[in-house]
Amino acid sequence: MTNLIDMIEVNNLTCEYAPGTPALSVHELNIRSGELTFVVGASGSGKSTLLEALGLMTETARSTPDYSFKLKPTEDSSAVELCDYWQWDATKRSAMRSQFFSFIFQQENMFKSVSAMENMLLTTLQSSEREEQEANERITEMAQTLLPGVVLTKPIMAYSGGQRQRFAFIRALAKPHRMLLADEPTGNLDPLKAQEAMGMTKAVVKEKNTAAVIVSHDIQLALKNADCIILIEKPLDAGGEPAAGQIEPSTVFRKKQDKWKSSNSELTEKQLRAVIEQSLQSLNTQ
Ligand code: ADP
Numbered sequence: 463m464t465n466l467i468d469m470i471e472v473n474n475l476t477c478e479y480a481p482g483t484p485a486l487s488v489h490e491l492n493i494r495s496g497e498l499t500f501v502v503g504a505s506g507s508g509k510s511t512l513l514e515a516l517g518l519m520t521e522t523a524r525s526t527p528d529y530s531f532k533l534k535p536t537e538d539s540s541a542v543e544l545c546d547y548w549q550w551d552a553t554k555r556s557a558m559r560s561q562f563f564s565f566i567f568q569q570e571n572m573f574k575s576v577s578a579m580e581n582m583l584l585t586t587l588q589s590s591e592r593e594e595q596e597a598n599e600r601i602t603e604m605a606q607t608l609l610p611g612v613v614l615t616k617p618i619m620a621y622s623g624g625q626r627q628r629f630a631f632i633r634a635l636a637k638p639h640r641m642l643l644a645d646e647p648t649g650n651l652d653p654l655k656a657q658e659a660m661g662m663t664k665a666v667v668k669e670k671n672t673a674a675v676i677v678s679h680d681i682q683l684a685l686k687n688a689d690c691i692i693l694i695e696k697p698l699d700a701g702g703e704p705a706a707g708q709i710e711p712s713t714v715f716r717k718k719q720d721k722w723k724s725s726n727s728e729l730t731e732k733q734l735r736a737v738i739e740q741s742l743q744s745l746n747t748q
């Protein structure tokens with residue numbers, strides 16, 4: 463039995479782009495190994511802000527006395543406190559980020575002058591011929607599943623947006639990592655292809671006991687694949703203006719058998735879908 467651990471533990475995190483204007487507040491949040499976590503919420507609720515703060519990409523986290531941000535690199539290592547991460551030496555910072563995370567961004571960020579295969583190989587950092595061979599085999603096998611019959615040697619811009627998005631999945635999953643962070647990675651894929659990409663992601667998470675955090679607008683995809691769903695709510699403040707996005711234990715749902723449990727509720731899939739849809743609707747009318 464693999465050991466499932468809290469890879470990231472956040473308490474009382476506030477993210478802001480401008481001093482005094484919080485964009486997101488996280489009361490309590492654990493990202494677990496062996497779990498596929500989906501982040502849902504209306505546009506502007508703070509989904510990308512959360513992903514970028516977790517992935518140590520953007521310095522929005524505001525230090526407060528009771529704020530903590532712990533990251534456990536592996537099952538056997540002790541947790542690293544990341545509150546002062548942005549004060550670290552730049553080399554140590556980028557080593558931590560590149561060893562722990564793998565990313566899929568909304569834009570595929572491919573190198574335009576090289577082939578699909580070279581693009582997928584570039585981030586795997588093979589140090590020996592054997593490693594290169596292994597990475598090659600891993601990528602070819604994934605490509606056969608997600609893009610059967612597609613030749614991988616053409617220049618990247620010769621492929622469609624949907625194909626490039628699947629290459630981005632393969633590139634991120636083939637790179638050694640402990641946590642995958644993906645921001646709307648299936649936006650250009652039809653439902654069947656989105657599900658195939660998610661199936662492959664889930665297989666990697668379960669097999670390697672990694673974690674994946676996926677921002678998505680697709681509630682169906684989330685309900686079908688997630689072990690945990692984070693709903694970011696964006697309430698109105700006293701003046702009737704939209705306040706910062708909020709993550710509370712009551713809006714983090716984990717699947718237990720066929721129910722979705724939060725700190726204060728236990729919902730069927732249908733009920734959770736209604737809760738999410740209602741939250742998205744109330745935001746969209748603000
Ligand atoms: P989502 O990904 O859910 O659509 P974002 O995380 O992009 O939402 O945005 C959350 C809030 O933070 C919004 O109010 C947005 O306007 C603000 N925001 C996002 N990025 C920036 C930025 N670079 N500078 C200032 N404000 C930003």
Ligand code: MG
Nearest residue numbers: 509510511645
């Ligand atoms: Mg976003």
